[in-house]
Amino acid sequence: MKTTSAAIKLIIFAVIATLFTAVLAVTISNTQFTANTKYRLIFTDAAGVIPGDEVRIAGVRVGQVDSIKLYRGDLAQVTVSVLKTETLPRSTQAQLRYRNLMGQRYVSLTQGNGQGGALPPNGLIPKEQTQPALDLTALFNGFRPLLRAIKPQDVNQLSYEIIQVLQGEGGTVNGLLAHVSSLTQTLGNRDEVIGRVIDNLDKVITTIDSRDQEVSSLITDLRSLVSGLSGDRKAIGDSLVSVNQLIGATNGLLTQVRPPLKQDIATLGQLSKVLAANGDKLDEAFASMPTNFTLLDRAASYGSFFNFYLCSLDAQIGLPGKVSYNTPQIVNENARCKG
Incomplete structure (x- = not known):
């Protein structure tokens, strides 16, 4: 009994669905x-x-x-x-x-x-x-200046009314003109702003007109520049390739030089500290340099070598292990050493 009842319900549902589908298909x-x-x-x-x-x-x-x-x-x-x-x-x-x-x-x-x-x-x-x-393309091309200045929803309404009036359906030309008048009223309320824009544009055009020679020269020079760049485009392209290769080589060089350069900079820091700590001795050495250079000039006056005459010798020689050795003192009694 339950199976028969379910089957009857299914058949009724299928028939109703088929009828609705057929009605929908016929309507479409x-x-x-x-x-x-x-x-x-x-x-x-x-x-x-x-x-x-x-x-x-x-x-x-x-x-x-x-x-x-x-x-x-x-x-x-x-x-x-x-x-x-x-x-x-x-x-x-x-x-x-x-x-x-x-x-x-x-x-x-x-x-x-x-x-x-x-x-x-x-x-x-x-x-x-x-x-x-109607040829809508030709129709709306004629209304293009107006359609550009109004809101999209007003464009749709106005366009539909134009079509209806020109097809002889609903509305009259007077009603269409009234609607156009209400839309253009907004433009009329903004005439002051539009006037200022036109005045400013007139000033810009007047300034450009007063310097027409400069503008013409600028355009001519720009055209020459573009023509020159166009003529040298192959050389410019080759140069860009060379610059790219140079950047790659420089990048590799900097990668290799960076570690020793970093060490040298650190060593220079240590050297600067030593020089700062011995500033007095450096000043004294620099002060005695003129006299010493004079003596060295005399000693080297015979050629690219130095002539020394030993008058006395008293030295202390440092050996490894913090051991020092004092040499015997030598004194030359020659008259040259007494002068």
Whole structure:
């Protein structure tokens, strides 16, 4: 019993889900199950129209677009299906209009002037009775200065109203102009700021104009510099390569020299301490240098050697182990030593 009840519930759920899915698919695909009549519409431009787009009469959906194909080389034939309950006269006018700013189109059918009877099934509406969609690129290029100066949300609203008015839907030109006036009012309130910007820009341009020779020379020199750099680009590239190699070699040299250089700097520190501690002796030695250099000059006056005459000798010789040895004192009694 439980299995049978569960199976019945599953079947009911599957049927309901299938029905909802079918309804959704039909809604999305704009499929019609009512009797309809096909008509052919000739447009000079049917760009953006796709099968499934709506066909409307007085804003009410009465059919859809079936196909689009080339007609006589430079025209477009749009085949539409219209409810059989709707009879189209031969004077019917067809216009391609925008549903929204995303570019979706629909075909609008309206009553034209004159009678002439009903249009037969698969009848043809010539290009003289059709109108292509607006060229939004050309339209909004004309409004570009205004659209650049207003907020994005205002751009969307204004653009949609422009399309509606120019397509003959909702709103009037007066309403459009009123909206444009409200948007441009903000620009009018900022005329003082805009005026100051223009004045400052005029001063800058005037200054540049007064120094046109300098500016011209600067541009000429800059062009010469760029031309020279362009002409020497190979030499500059080779120089950069050489500089890179030099940096690599210098880096290796510094890596090798750094340890002994560090030791030498430490030794220089010790030497500076010794020299500072014996400053008095150094001063005394430096003071006696002129006299000693005079004597050395006399001793070396005979050539690149020194002549010494030993008059006396009294020395103390230090030996390893803190042992010293005193030499015998020698005294020369020669008259040369007595002078």
